[in-house]
Amino acid sequence: QVQLVESGGGLVQAGGSLRLSCAASGRNLQFSSYAMGWFRQAPGKEREFVAAISWSGSRTYSTDSVKGRFTISRDNAKNTVFLQMDSLKPEDTAVYYCNAGLSLYTIQTTSGGAYWGQGTQVTVSS
Numbered sequence: 793q794v795q796l797v798e799s800g801g802g803l804v805q806a807g808g809s810l811r812l813s814c815a816a817s818g819r820n821l822q823f824s825s826y827a828m829g830w831f832r833q834a835p836g837k838e839r840e841f842v843a844a845i846s847w848s849g850s851r852t853y854s855t856d857s858v859k860g861r862f863t864i865s866r867d868n869a870k871n872t873v874f875l876q877m878d879s880l881k882p883e884d885t886a887v888y889y890c891n892a893g894l895s896l897y898t899i900q901t902t903s904g905g906a907y908w909g910q911g912t913q914v915t916v917s918s
Contacts (some may be wrong), residue, residue, distance in 0.1 A: 794818045794826065796890045801912030804880055808916070814876040814890030814909055821871065824848070827896035828866060829875040831904060832886035832914075843868040843875060844899045853900050858884075880916045887911040913916070 800812040812830070816823050829844035843854040843864040852864050863876040873890065893905015 794892050796822060796892060796907055796909035798888065798909045798912040801848040801909060801914045803886060803915045803917065806880060806882055806916055806918050809876070809878045810880065810881050810914060812877065812888055812890075812914075814873045815860050816822045816873075816892060823871040826894060826907075827898040827899050827905065828864075829891040829893070829904060830864060830873075830875045831891055832884075833889070833911075834883075834886040837886075839903075841900065841904070842888070844896055845873065846896050851896065853896075863918045877914070879882075880909045880914075882916045882918045885914060885916050899916045 795817045796814055798814050819867045824847050830842040831839050832842050833839040843863045845866055849866050861879045866873040889911045890909035891904040892907040893899050898903050
């Protein structure tokens with residue numbers, strides 16, 4: 793079992809930045825075995841994929857709408873994954889969820905891996 797706790801959300805003006813963190817924990821956790829991802833869900837919309845990173849951090853992927861603005865990274869020594877969000881837009885407003893799974897492909901192409909955090913609210917004002 794993997795527990796995920798997000799932090800770093802908040803209210804920011806358009807054009808600003810936020811850095812989300814997701815700390816993983818669990819009995820006998822081998823964090824470096826998991827691919828990690830971020831998803832988001834805006835009011836009235838379905839949850840959507842934002843970005844994913846391989847277990848080693850050597851491969852990253854992101855959805856087109858955030859390319860060039862958001863960067864996913866991880867620190868396996870600290871069991872933490874990050875989402876640096878720059879040049880934020882009002883349409884980025886959503887609850888952001890951390891996700892973990894054994895398959896990077898699954899995170900990218902389906903509804904995500906097996907483990908989810910509770911989410912952190914990001915609100916971008918115009």
